[in-house]
Amino acid sequence: MRTARLTLDRDFAVGPVDRRLFGSFVEHMGRCVYTGIFEPGHPAADERGFRTDVLELARELGVSVVRYPGGNFVSGYRWEDGVGPDRPTRLDLAWRQIETNRFGLDEFVAWSRAASVEPMMAVNLGTRGIQEACDLLEYANHPSGTYWSDQRVKHGAAEPYGIRLWCLGNEMDGPWQIGHKTAEEYGRLAGETARAMRLVDPGVELVLCGSSNSSMPTFGAWEATVLEHAYDAVDYLSLHAYYEEDGDLQGFLASAADMDRFISSVVSTADHVAAKLRSRKKINLSFDEWNVWNATRFRGRGRSPFEEAPRLIEDTYTAADAVVVGDFLITLLSHAGRVSVACQAQLANVIAPIRTEPGGPAWRQSIFHPFALTARHAAGQVLRVEPAGPVLDTARYGEVPQLSAVATATEDEVVVFAVNRSAAETLELRADLRDVGAARVVEATAIAEEDPHLLGGPDEEVRPRPLPGVALDRAILTAALPPASWSMIRIARDA
Ligand code: AHR
Numbered sequence: 001m002r003t004a005r006l007t008l009d010r011d012f013a014v015g016p017v018d019r020r021l022f023g024s025f026v027e028h029m030g031r032c033v034y035t036g037i038f039e040p041g042h043p044a045a046d047e048r049g050f051r052t053d054v055l056e057l058a059r060e061l062g063v064s065v066v067r068y069p070g071g072n073f074v075s076g077y078r079w080e081d082g083v084g085p086d087r088p089t090r091l092d093l094a095w096r097q098i099e100t101n102r103f104g105l106d107e108f109v110a111w112s113r114a115a116s117v118e119p120m121m122a123v124n125l126g127t128r129g130i131q132e133a134c135d136l137l138e139y140a141n142h143p144s145g146t147y148w149s150d151q152r153v154k155h156g157a158a159e160p161y162g163i164r165l166w167c168l169g170n171e172m173d174g175p176w177q178i179g180h181k182t183a184e185e186y187g188r189l190a191g192e193t194a195r196a197m198r199l200v201d202p203g204v205e206l207v208l209c210g211s212s213n214s215s216m217p218t219f220g221a222w223e224a225t226v227l228e229h230a231y232d233a234v235d236y237l238s239l240h241a242y243y244e245e246d247g248d249l250q251g252f253l254a255s256a257a258d259m260d261r262f263i264s265s266v267v268s269t270a271d272h273v274a275a276k277l278r279s280r281k282k283i284n285l286s287f288d289e290w291n292v293w294n295a296t297r298f299r300g301r302g303r304s305p306f307e308e309a310p311r312l313i314e315d316t317y318t319a320a321d322a323v324v325v326g327d328f329l330i331t332l333l334s335h336a337g338r339v340s341v342a343c344q345a346q347l348a349n350v351i352a353p354i355r356t357e358p359g360g361p362a363w364r365q366s367i368f369h370p371f372a373l374t375a376r377h378a379a380g381q382v383l384r385v386e387p388a389g390p391v392l393d394t395a396r397y398g399e400v401p402q403l404s405a406v407a408t409a410t411e412d413e414v415v416v417f418a419v420n421r422s423a424a425e426t427l428e429l430r431a432d433l434r435d436v437g438a439a440r441v442v443e444a445t446a447i448a449e450e451d452p453h454l455l456g457g458p459d460e461e462v463r464p465r466p467l468p469g470v471a472l473d474r475a476i477l478t479a480a481l482p483p484a485s486w487s488m489i490r491i492a493r494d495a
Contacts, residue, residue, distance in 0.1 A: 001425070002402070002427060003389060003430055004389025004401075004403035004427055004428070005388050005389060005429075006385050006386065006407075006430075008409075008432070008435060009383070009384075009436075010436050011435075012383060012384040013381040013384070014381075014383070014384055015381070016336065020340060020342070021064075021329075021333065021340075022065075022375040023341055023343035024058075024065075024066050024067070024346065025071070025289060025344065025345040025346045025347060026066050026067070027070045027071035027074075027345075028070060028071075029094075029095050029097075030097075030309065031314070032346045032352065034100075035356060036051075036352075036356055037050065037051060037055075037058075038050060038051065038102075038103045039051050039358065039359075041359075044362075048107065049103075049107075053356075054356060054362050055115055058117070058354065061371055061375065063117050065117055065341060066347065067122065067288050068120065068121060071122075071170055072094035073092060075172075075178040076124070076126060079124070079132070081101045081104070083104050083106055083152075083155055087100065091306060095312060096303070097306065097310060098307060100308065106157060109140075109157070120167065121165070122166070122169065123166060123168060123197075125186070126169060126172070126178040126180070127178055130189075134197060134200050136148075137201055137204070138200055139152050140161045141161060141163060142160060142201070144158075144160075162203075163204075164203065164205050167206075167209070168190040168193055168230075169190065170209065171209060171212040172190075173209070173218055173222050183221065183225035184229075186209065186226055190208055191230035194234050195233050205235045206236070207288065208226055208227065208236065208238065209226065210238045210239050210240075210266060212240055213240055213242070214265070220265070223269040223270070227269070227270060227273040228277070231283065232279070234283070237270055237286070238289075241258075242289070242292070242293035243255035243259075243291075244294045245321075246294075246296050248395065248396060249320060249452060250392070251396030252320065252324060253324060254394045254421050255324050255397075256330065256419070257400035257421075259290070259331050260331045260335075263287070266285060267285065270283040285339045286341040286342070287343070288341060288342070289345040290342065293315065294315050313350055314349050314355070316355075316365070317456055317462075318366060319366060319449035319451070320452035320453065320484055321366055321367055322369060322447045322462055322486065323419060323484055325367040325370050325371060326447065329417070330406045333406045333417070334385070334406045337382075348362075353365050353371055355458075361458060363458040363460070364460055365456050366447070366455075366460075366463075374417060377413075377490060378415060379408055379413075380408055380410035382406060382407070383406075387401065389403050390403075390427070392421060401421070403420060404418065404421060405417065409493075414438060414491045416488070416489045419481075419487075420481035420482065420487075422484070423483055425483055426480050426481065428480055429479045429481055430476065430478050432475070432476055433472075433475045434474075437494035438472060438475040438492075438493065439494045440472060441470055441491055441492075442492050443489070444467040444479065444487065445464045445465070445466060445487065446486065447462065448481075448482040448484070448486070448487070464488075472491065477491065
């Protein structure tokens with residue numbers, strides 16, 4: 001068994017744990033909204049049609065912020081269709097759906113409050129522009145006494161919603177996007193939209209679209225160009241990434257190493273633009289779509305008929321998927337300070353930790369567990385870890401560290417999150433915790449199924465179980481991390 005070592009030092013903090021890293025995403029796509037979070041007539045629905053079983057799971061998941069209403073959907077969306085008594089049924093061209101508009105902004109804000117999450121809105125910069133974005137912001141955030149704010153009041157919301165986070169469009173570099181643009185076109189439009197939105201409400205925090213993923217041919221150049229146009233007017237730059245196994249388990253288990261490189265290169269590009277513009281302002285990142293998505297299967301489907309709430313990309317997740325999701329969270333935490341917002345895509349049914357059946361049950365998928373445990377126990381400061389240990393040579397991503405780890409510390413507790421990325425070998429973890437005053441192990445939990453392809457389902461076949469053989473001897477922690485495993489070890493600190 002090979003060994004990976006790390007040392008924790010209370011003075012080497014990366015930054016505070018930002019709760020906004022535990023975000024999610026609700027898009028009008030497939031059954032995320034309709035029969036996902038919203039299903040009037042369901043036995044568990046409240047008077048507003050919100051499924052309370054899903055609300056409970058969202059709370060248990062520990063979601064902090066939820067992005068809405070898309071995704072590709074937003075690029076053809078008329079937000080006014082989703083407010084007030086008259087709700088036209090429309091064609092949604094992004095996903096070939098029939099959109100009834102029974103659920104819209106007012107319902108989303110009410111749902112966010114019921115779920116105790118911060119809403120994060122996206123404006124349509126595909127088929128629409130500055131005026132519609134300002135109208136939407138006026139409707140949401142202006143107190144009253146103007147046309148749009150009074151419409152909100154008329155629809156039952158006397159107080160402004162005070163929505164802080166706004167995305168300036170979605171994946172505008174993607175040729176699949178309705179109203180897709182060049183970097184020059186989008187940079188100009190986004191910059192001008194941002195400036196106008198700040199005139200409506202100076203308190204907003206604005207997210208500029210980065211590349212749809214790091215394999216886009218314009219990746220890097222896109223970020224630099226759009227930032228040059230909008231640097232002074234925005235707060236964050238977005239990243240999106242999806243990963244899948246696609247017949248290569250070892251490569252897949254190393255996915256978070258790629259996410260790590262992706263983040264570092266976008267940080268470098270943002271800092272390069274800051275230097276070029278002689279700006280002291282730092283642009284942080286919003287990783288507002290990330291997850292495991294078996295997209296190869298999805299791409300193969302033919303053109304579907306227009307349907308209401310179709311079953312789209314309802315992936316059932318495995319044990320390996322849960323391990324990789326745990327590793328993504330480790331990676332996002334280890335970039336605390338530069339990644340300020342992160343949203344797992346999506347919350348219900350559509351590549352989601354929560355699955356539902358119309359009129360039936362709701363359940364946790366395998367990927368629910370590492371998210372819920374990390375959101376619950378990662379707190380205080382993120383500590384620098386920098387493990388030293390064996391390296392895996394993968395066909396997909398080259399050499400990657402076998403151990404992925406991060407630690408967080410409050411006054412009472414240190415938590416080590418660790419992934420053994422090897423598909424085949426157990427890894428010994430040795431962590432020197434003398435400087436953080438480690439007193440005793442409170443909990444050691446792992447997702448480590450013998451069969452990494454074990455599928456989770458309503459019976460939660462894949463779930464966290466106690467990790468055996470964890471020892472703390474004079475503040476040196478040792479653990480044997482099984483192959484393809486995610487672990488969380490909580491250690492009480494000396495008073
Ligand atoms: O989350 C599913 C889709 O993936 C989103 O609509 C889009 O932004 C991304 O390509």
